[in-house]
Amino acid sequence: MSRLELDSRTSKGEAPKAPKARKPRRARTSVFWLAMPLLVIAALVFVLPVTGLLPEEGQDLTRTRQPPAFLSGGTWEHPLGTDKRGQDVLTELVTSGRLTIMIGLVGALVAIGPGVLIGLLAGYFRGWVDKVISILIDAQLALPFILIALAIISNRGSSLPVLFLVLALTGWAACARVTRATTLAVRERQFILGLRAVGASEARIVFRHVLPNLAGTIVALGTLQVGTAILVESALSFLGLGVVPPKASWGSMLASGQDELSQAWWIAFFPGLAITVLVLLVNLLGDALLTHHDPRKRRR
């Protein structure tokens, strides 16, 4: 989360000056090459179960803890091995990937939505609104996310709505901080003054003119937030506080692999690897987008 603060520092200065003539080709291609594998992962997770190519779902107690195909004793029937109930790890990985990706996307949205709105208000209206919101942001960032999660979950138990509440509460402040900084720069630009001169209403200026100018930053923020949401979800599910059976995510798969480490490490290995690859790609994409929309960085 604090990575966003670092980046906000660079965009806090004056309004972007460089005319947006032509975007450097490198930035555009790197965004493309990062977005592609993400789309492929999403396609695999959502399409594969329908094709019937995967090993069958369900338990099979005659073949528990089978190693993956590339180890001795493994078969191609279960390419990534089986777990303690004889379920195929690959099938489980694909089916629980759906919930993981869904939580990542929704988790990012619930943090970005209020975060952007609050940051926009603070940055545009300045004055006491800004002061109050800034204090709230600082206070929120003063509570480590795990503590917020514990406080809510100890009270409400764990369920998907509670998980989204946790993600919203832990994510909005960082988003608001960056949005506020970017809004501060946009509102000083000439065309805002022009709009005011022709009598455009405040609401119209904020939502029709300032907000679209923030679109790039918001998309980048949202992308990075997807990575954060997936990591937070996996940590909570691993501790048994996020996604709990019968629902399954990569985090909850890790949790069930924890007891099997000494006998069947692959049960925990593959979901963790999947999380790492997905989050790494998302973070790389977010960074590329952020650089893309930060003229100061692009020049270097």
Add this chain to the structure above:
Amino acid sequence: MKAARLRRVAARVGALFASLFIALTMAFALGRLSGDPTANILGPTAPPEQREALRQQLGLDRPLLTQYFDYITGVFTGNLGESLQFYQANTTLIFDRVPYTLQLVAAGMAIAIIIGVPLGVLAATREGTWWDRAASTVALLGQSIPVFWLGMMLVVLFAVKLGWLPAGQSGTPRHLILPSLTMSLYPMAHIARLTRASMSEALAEPFIDSARARGISRTRVVWRHAFKNALMPVLTIVVLQTGILLSGAVAVEYVYSWPGLGQLALQAIQFRDFPLVQAIVVFGAVVFVLLNLLVDVIHSVVDPRVR
């Protein structure tokens, strides 16, 4: 001059207190306003009389304002209530565990600094090269791996397969190696990224060119001139990350059954020990605000411009 400085210090301390107050209020609100915790503690089938008794025991039957007032005075007098499962003062329970977590955080942070800072400097001095890209990718990878998963895989490799190190629990320095390595990853990545950004800014300053022009060696310019100027953000993130680790070590402690604060928090949740959870949250918030204060003090000591 002095009066202005005093005023600035007072304003900063005031802002920190305000933020502590709001954090405490949030913790309180999250605990009380999100519904009746007794249903969750006792389960949905508990008879109403039993829930009423527990509500009285926890003081939840009193007016909300009274509860809030007692809670705040409790925080400032060091009284954080009593645990439901251990029948002990929450503060005693917490301070029994703090030394363990502190050990882990200190060792992890040391590793993070020793690797992260040189990695960031290396990337900044060779900006745009393969060194830079490799260091930046390592740093980004460090922020993308779920730390507890890394911990589990280290256990598989070094404890189960190779048998070199113990898989869990605490006691000897050998027990400390795997958990602190695991713990160091995230702050290490953070420190490396920030060092790179901060160093590349410092290296672009005119005084670097002038130092080089005066014939000072490259190494000396990098470490004596640029690094000194890049140090402040790095120090800040070190202190703040320490705060996050202190209360955020839950997953790592769980993987290695390390008897620290994180384990206590987890136990508290599992036994639905509502007062203990709240006490740990409050403790974390207070520690975090104190560390923020420390950052400000370091700033004014190290950087004469801030004074």
